[in-house]
Amino acid sequence: MSSTPCLLQRALRRLLCAACLLAAAALAQAQGLPSWNDGAAKQAILRFVADVTTPGSATFVAPAERIAVFDNDGTLWVEQPIYAQFAFALDRVKALAPRHPEWKTTPPFDAILKGDTKAFAAAGEKGLMQVLAATHAGMTTEQFSASVAEWLAKARHPRFGQPYEKLVYQPMLELLAYLRENGFKTFIVSGGGVEFMRVFTEKVYxxxxxxxxxxxxxxxxxxxxDGKxxxxxxxxxxxxxDNVGKPVGIxxxxxxxxxxxxxxxxxxxxxxxxxxxxAGPRFMGLVHHTDAEREYAYDRSSRVGKLDKALDEARARGWTVVDMKQDWNRVFPADR
Amino acid sequence: MSSTPCLLQRALRRLLCAACLLAAAALAQAQGLPSWNDGAAKQAILRFVADVTTPGSATFVAPAERIAVFDNDGTLWVEQPIYAQFAFALDRVKALAPRHPEWKTTPPFDAILKGDTKAFAAAGEKGLMQVLAATHAGMTTEQFSASVAEWLAKARHPRFGQPYEKLVYQPMLELLAYLRENGFKTFIVSGGGVEFMRVFTEKVYxxxxxxxxxxxxxxxxxxxxDGKxxxxxxxxxxxxxDNVGKPVGIxxxxxxxxxxxxxxxxxxxxxxxxxxxxAGPRFMGLVHHTDAEREYAYDRSSRVGKLDKALDEARARGWTVVDMKQDWNRVFPADR
Structure with missing residues (x-):
C-alpha cells in the first residue's frame, strides 16, 4: 500500500518520456511518406487517411474497422523473375537431391537438377505441385520454418545479388508504418504460402x-x-x-x-x-511496375504478376494506380 | 511551422490525461479478478502473469509472444443443455419450415418440427450435418450474420430465461481483461462456427x-x-x-x-x-463445471462438454483445474 504513490510517480515519469517520443513521432509523421513523390497517388493516400481519421467527420472510421490488406509478391517485394517462394522450392530440390537419387531420372526433378527450365516449365501445374509437395510437405511446421529461415539467409536475387529481404519496396514500408500510426491494422493477403511468409513478415514489414x-x-x-x-x-x-480465393481468405x-x-x-x-x-470510404491501390531501370517494367503480357484486367478495372473505377517510375523517388531501402 | 509548438503542447496535455487514466487502470488492476476466490487457481494465474511480464526475469515473454487462447462453449459461456449454435440451428429449422413444406415428412427435419428430440438424436451426425447445411449454407455471409444477430436478440436460455450473451462467465471476462491489460493478445479457439461467433465476440468478450x-x-x-x-x-x-483440429486452427x-x-x-x-x-513458461487451464446450483455440474459422462481424459491429464501434469463452485464467487455478470 505504501508503495503506491511512488509507483504512480514512476508511471507518470515513464509516460512523460513516452510523451516526448510520441511528439517526435508525430513530427516525423507530418513529413510522411518521404519516398513518395508528390503526385496523385500520394495525395490520394493522404486524403483517404485524413478522411477516415478525422473525428466527427462523415467519413470517420472507428479504429477497429481500419483494416488494410496488402498483397506481398510484387506489392511489398520483388516478384521477378520468379516468386521468391518458387526460387526457394527449386533450391530445396537441389539441396535435397542427395537424399533422393531417384530424382535424377524422375520428371520434373530431373529437369530442375539439370537446370533445364524449358522442360520444367513444360511439366506445368502438375510438375509445380510435385515440387511443392516434395519441398513443403512431410516435415513439421517448425522444421519447415527453419528451412525457410536458412534459405532466406543464404539466397541472393539473381539480378540484384541481394537477400530477398532487402528487396522490399521502401515506399510501401513507409505506407505500412504510416497506416499503423493512424490506427490501421495491417494484414498481408497473398497467394504465397502462409508458413513461408510468416518467417519474415514481422521482421521485414x-x-x-x-x-x-x-x-x-x-x-x-x-x-x-517423447510425449510432445x-x-x-x-x-x-x-x-x-489468390484471385477469388483472396476475398475468401479475408x-x-x-x-x-x-x-x-x-x-x-x-x-x-x-x-x-x-x-x-x-459502404463508406474505400481505398483501392495497384502498384504498376513501370521502372525497368530500378526494378522491372511489366504488366499485361507478363508470365509472373500479370496486370491486365485489374488495370482496366482500376482505370474505369478510379482506383489508384501507382506508377513506380513516376511516383517513387526510391524503390529499395538501400537506394539513395 | 508556427503551429508546431502549440501542437506539441496539446499533444502533451492529452498524454497527461492519458497518464491519469492509466494510473487509475493500474490501481484497478492491482485489485484484479474480483470474482475469483483466493485459491490455487487464482494464485496460479497471478503468478504466471507476473512471471511473463517482469522485465529482466528469466521467465519474461515479449508482448508479441503473449498469445492466450480460449475455448468458447463451456469456457466463456454456458454450453448446457445444448450448444447455443445448435439451439440456433433448431430455431432456424422452425423459422424456415414454412418455406420448406417437404420438411414435415423429411428426416431429421420432421423430428425437429415435432419436437421429437429422441428421433432427432437417432439421426446422429448425418442428421446434424443436414441441419447445419440447411440452416448455415446457401446464403451470403452478410445474410448469415444478420440471421445470427436476429436470433441472439430473441433467443432465451431454456433454464435461465436470459439471452445467451448474458450467460457468459464473469470471472472469465475479468481474466480476458486482466490478460489484455498485461499485454496479452486474446483469441478464441472454438469448435463453434467462426461466422456464428464473430457476430458477438467483440461486443461480449x-x-x-x-x-x-x-x-x-x-x-x-x-x-x-449489381456489380457487387x-x-x-x-x-x-x-x-x-475441435480436438486435433484446434492446434491446426491455431x-x-x-x-x-x-x-x-x-x-x-x-x-x-x-x-x-x-x-x-x-519452451518457457506456460499456463494450461480447465474450467471444471462443479456447480449444479448456480450453473451446471458435469464432467466424465456428459454428452455435451465431456471432460474425462483432459481432466486426468491436467491432474497428472499439474495444469490448473478451476473448480467453479470453489473458485468463483460469481458466475454470471448479473449475479451478486
Missing part, C-alpha cells in the same frame, strides 16, 4: 504472423514418441489465396471487410472488388 | 473478429448482378476446429504457439498439449 493470410496446406496433429505433439505438413492444398481469417487494399496483379482484382463493395 | 478461430465452411466468391460481389456459404466443412490462423490456453472439455485436450509443448 512489422506484420505479425497472426496478420498474415496466405495459401494454406493441410496439417496433421501427431503425438511424438508436432504438426506435420501434408501435401494437400487447403486454400489457394473473410475466413479476418472476418471484416478491409477499407484499404493494395495489390499489383490480376490475382488481386477480386480482393480490390471485395474491398470496394463495402 | 472484447475479442475482435480477426482474433476468433473456429470451425469454417467453404465460401464461394460470386459477382452479383458476395461470398456465399457452401454446405461443405473446411476445418473442424497454427493456420495465428501462426504462433500460445503461452496460455483455457478450455473445459476433452475437445480442448490437444490445444492444451500443443500449448504445453512450447
Amino acid at each position: 512489422g506484420i505479425p504472423p497472426e496478420q498474415v493470410v496466405g495459401s494454406t496446406g493441410q496439417l496433421a496433429f501427431k503425438m511424438g514418441a 505433439p508436432v504438426l506435420l505438413k501434408l501435401p494437400k492444398i487447403d486454400l489457394v489465396d 473473410q475466413r481469417f479476418i472476418g471484416r471487410r478491409p477499407i484499404l487494399a493494395f495489390g499489383n496483379s490480376d490475382g488481386d482484382q477480386q480482393m480490390l472488388e471485395w474491398t470496394a463493395a463495402g | 472484447g475479442i475482435p473478429p480477426e482474433q476468433v478461430v473456429g470451425s469454417t465452411g467453404q465460401l464461394a466468391f460470386k459477382m452479383g448482378a 460481389p458476395v461470398l456465399l456459404k457452401l454446405p461443405k466443412i473446411d476445418l473442424v476446429d 497454427q493456420r490462423f495465428i501462426g504462433r504457439r500460445p503461452i496460455l490456453a483455457f478450455g473445459n472439455s476433452d475437445g480442448d485436450q490437444q490445444m492444451l498439449e500443443w500449448t504445453a509443448a512450447g
Whole structure:
C-alpha cells in the first residue's frame, strides 16, 4: 500500500518520456511518406487517411474497422523473375537431391537438377505441385520454418545479388508504418504460402504472423514418441489465396471487410472488388511496375504478376494506380 | 511551422490525461479478478502473469509472444443443455419450415418440427450435418450474420430465461481483461462456427473478429448482378476446429504457439498439449463445471462438454483445474 504513490510517480515519469517520443513521432509523421513523390497517388493516400481519421467527420472510421490488406509478391517485394517462394522450392530440390537419387531420372526433378527450365516449365501445374509437395510437405511446421529461415539467409536475387529481404519496396514500408500510426491494422493477403511468409513478415514489414493470410496446406496433429505433439505438413492444398480465393481468405481469417487494399496483379482484382463493395470510404491501390531501370517494367503480357484486367478495372473505377517510375523517388531501402 | 509548438503542447496535455487514466487502470488492476476466490487457481494465474511480464526475469515473454487462447462453449459461456449454435440451428429449422413444406415428412427435419428430440438424436451426425447445411449454407455471409444477430436478440436460455450473451462467465471476462491489460493478445479457439461467433465476440468478450478461430465452411466468391460481389456459404466443412483440429486452427490462423490456453472439455485436450509443448513458461487451464446450483455440474459422462481424459491429464501434469463452485464467487455478470 505504501508503495503506491511512488509507483504512480514512476508511471507518470515513464509516460512523460513516452510523451516526448510520441511528439517526435508525430513530427516525423507530418513529413510522411518521404519516398513518395508528390503526385496523385500520394495525395490520394493522404486524403483517404485524413478522411477516415478525422473525428466527427462523415467519413470517420472507428479504429477497429481500419483494416488494410496488402498483397506481398510484387506489392511489398520483388516478384521477378520468379516468386521468391518458387526460387526457394527449386533450391530445396537441389539441396535435397542427395537424399533422393531417384530424382535424377524422375520428371520434373530431373529437369530442375539439370537446370533445364524449358522442360520444367513444360511439366506445368502438375510438375509445380510435385515440387511443392516434395519441398513443403512431410516435415513439421517448425522444421519447415527453419528451412525457410536458412534459405532466406543464404539466397541472393539473381539480378540484384541481394537477400530477398532487402528487396522490399521502401515506399510501401513507409505506407505500412504510416497506416499503423493512424490506427490501421495491417494484414498481408497473398497467394504465397502462409508458413513461408510468416518467417519474415514481422521482421521485414512489422506484420505479425497472426496478420498474415496466405495459401494454406493441410496439417496433421501427431503425438511424438517423447510425449510432445508436432504438426506435420501434408501435401494437400487447403486454400489457394489468390484471385477469388483472396476475398475468401479475408473473410475466413479476418472476418471484416478491409477499407484499404493494395495489390499489383490480376490475382488481386477480386480482393480490390471485395474491398470496394463495402459502404463508406474505400481505398483501392495497384502498384504498376513501370521502372525497368530500378526494378522491372511489366504488366499485361507478363508470365509472373500479370496486370491486365485489374488495370482496366482500376482505370474505369478510379482506383489508384501507382506508377513506380513516376511516383517513387526510391524503390529499395538501400537506394539513395 | 508556427503551429508546431502549440501542437506539441496539446499533444502533451492529452498524454497527461492519458497518464491519469492509466494510473487509475493500474490501481484497478492491482485489485484484479474480483470474482475469483483466493485459491490455487487464482494464485496460479497471478503468478504466471507476473512471471511473463517482469522485465529482466528469466521467465519474461515479449508482448508479441503473449498469445492466450480460449475455448468458447463451456469456457466463456454456458454450453448446457445444448450448444447455443445448435439451439440456433433448431430455431432456424422452425423459422424456415414454412418455406420448406417437404420438411414435415423429411428426416431429421420432421423430428425437429415435432419436437421429437429422441428421433432427432437417432439421426446422429448425418442428421446434424443436414441441419447445419440447411440452416448455415446457401446464403451470403452478410445474410448469415444478420440471421445470427436476429436470433441472439430473441433467443432465451431454456433454464435461465436470459439471452445467451448474458450467460457468459464473469470471472472469465475479468481474466480476458486482466490478460489484455498485461499485454496479452486474446483469441478464441472454438469448435463453434467462426461466422456464428464473430457476430458477438467483440461486443461480449472484447475479442475482435480477426482474433476468433473456429470451425469454417467453404465460401464461394460470386459477382452479383449489381456489380457487387458476395461470398456465399457452401454446405461443405473446411476445418473442424475441435480436438486435433484446434492446434491446426491455431497454427493456420495465428501462426504462433500460445503461452496460455483455457478450455473445459476433452475437445480442448490437444490445444492444451500443443500449448504445453512450447519452451518457457506456460499456463494450461480447465474450467471444471462443479456447480449444479448456480450453473451446471458435469464432467466424465456428459454428452455435451465431456471432460474425462483432459481432466486426468491436467491432474497428472499439474495444469490448473478451476473448480467453479470453489473458485468463483460469481458466475454470471448479473449475479451478486
